[in-house]
Amino acid sequence: MSFKDLKISKPILRAVAEAGYDNPTLVQEKTIPLVLEHKDVIVSAQTGTGKTAAFALPILQSLLDQQDAPKKGKTIKALIVSPTRELAIQIEDNFKTYSAYTNLRTTVIFGGASIEPQKEVLKKGVDILIATPGRLLDLHKQDSINLDYVETLVLDEADLMLDMGFIDDVRKIERLCTREKQILLFSATIPHKVEQLANSILNNPERVEVAQNSSTSKNVAQLLYFVPKPKKIELCLHLLRNTIKGNIIIFRRTKYGVDKLEKTLIKNNYKADSIHGDKSQTARQDALTQFKKGEVNILIATDVAARGIDINELDAVINFDLPNVPETYVHRIGRTARAGNTGIAHSFCSADEKNYIKAIQQLISLQLDVIEDHPYPLDPKAKPIVHTSNKTGSKHRKGRKSEASKKKKKRWY
Template structure:
């Protein structure tokens, strides 16, 4: 299929061609016609499948006839809600690229920066707004924006939005928009809570699924290392010194884990940066820029911080901690081996993570290749560590307080 077959007008097609895109991706081919028919949509698509353009292009087409409203008369007609600042900025950039030959205005609002400058932008009139939930509600509370003209509402990365605790905010935002709006929900994975949310706010939605959640990347060599939890850092250092080269993204489950591994790698003279939710926006952007321009070749991140980051030419993904949600594994390794390139994923499995491997293999319907020849093997009989509380209570059971031991009358 060619983009000209998708009922998009010439100004939009011109912008597409300038980005050197000739053929739509699978999610674009399936989603764009449905969105142009004003249907509600649930789309399951991983990062890197072209999903932003899948909703940006038809939204620009639908709003095109209103593009010449004077600046002050412009109202928010399309609202894209994004869980993270990085993703919001990325979506805004794509909208601006595709709308360059139209008069449609796009703006982006998110926390961590001045709210006053964002109010000024909104005052000048906006057709399309991309926003993170918290800042959007702050601006609405201060009456700096109104959502009563929204025709299309997009919930992007819905699974991450719910993981980050935005469910109530999302429901509030949805209720602030007109009832007759078109709602589009995009999500990398489709856990039960996303399906439940979709059922409660979408009307007779069409369903689009691209590389279904159980399809692991075809161009990725998947390797599994059974290793004691206490030896994971030593194994990581061994592989980085002897086997792994190129641009490497390492996943850890917690922010503390990210910091600990970063400090160890820095002490061992590796060029490394990290991303997690406690870092400021500017620190996260600096880390990402250093990785993208080659100043460092290792980036350590939590799943939440890494979502929405578009990194080209990633050679290796290391699952330092295996995810307890099998779809997350597919999402992680899908960041390498893109656009015809090959990649490798290395997964470290401790005794208490064996159940995760079973669930992952069940989802992807194949066994992950186990590497047994390495310096820190896990004893096959090793049991998961049980963490007991040290010492227990300092008081003896059945104790009485000093006051109760004195048989004195109380005042009550």
């Protein structure tokens, strides 16, 4: 099947061809016709399956069909809500690429950046708005956004949006749009809370499921190293010196861990940068740009910061800390071996992470390849490290309360 068969018109086809895409992916093939029929749709697909184009192309096509309408000031006809800034920026890039030969206008708004320039762009009028929930509601409160003309509402990465606590914001945004709108919900997984949200706001939705939620790419070699927690940094340096080459993303569970590893790698003369939630939007964007340009070849990230990052030429993923949610492992390693390429995932497992490995292997129905031949093996009998405090007890007598806590008691509000 080609994009032409999906009733996509010439200006969009030309831009798609120039972007290097010949044929639609499975998720695009299944989703685009349903969107063009103005049906509500729930799509379950992993990142890297081409799902942004699965909603971007039919939205552009629908808006292009209405271009004969009188050219009054542009109003927001399509609203795409995205959980993270990086993902929102990336979706905007996609829309701009595919609409290069149309006069449709797209913009993106997100928190962590100055609000005034965003207001200015909105004042000029846009057809397609991509937004993170918080900034969208802020601008709506300030009367800078009118959602009365929204025909299509897209909730992208719905599972992550709910994990990040945006459920009330999403419901509020849905209520601010017109009642007749079409809703497209995209999610890597469809847990119970996503199902509940879908049931409450979608109208007889069609479902598209591409590959099992647990599926990992056949092109990724998945290697496992059992290693004592304090030796993970040494193992990482050993592998970077001897084994792992090319463009690499290293995942850590905490922002502190990301910063610590970045400093160590830079001290050892590696070209590394990092992204996590405490970094400014500019710093995160710069890190991504440097990585994509090849100015640094190692990017260290937390899961939320890395979700939805689109990097095609990725040779390896290192799970420095194993995720406690097995689906997160699938997301992480799905960043390598995209578009038919091959890749390698290296996972470091300390004694206290063995249960995570069990859950991951159950989810993906696959035994990871254990690499025993490395300099920092974990003693099979090693017990998880339990951090205990050296304090022998409180200096206050039992039952005695500090002045501050007595004051707190009086605060009834």
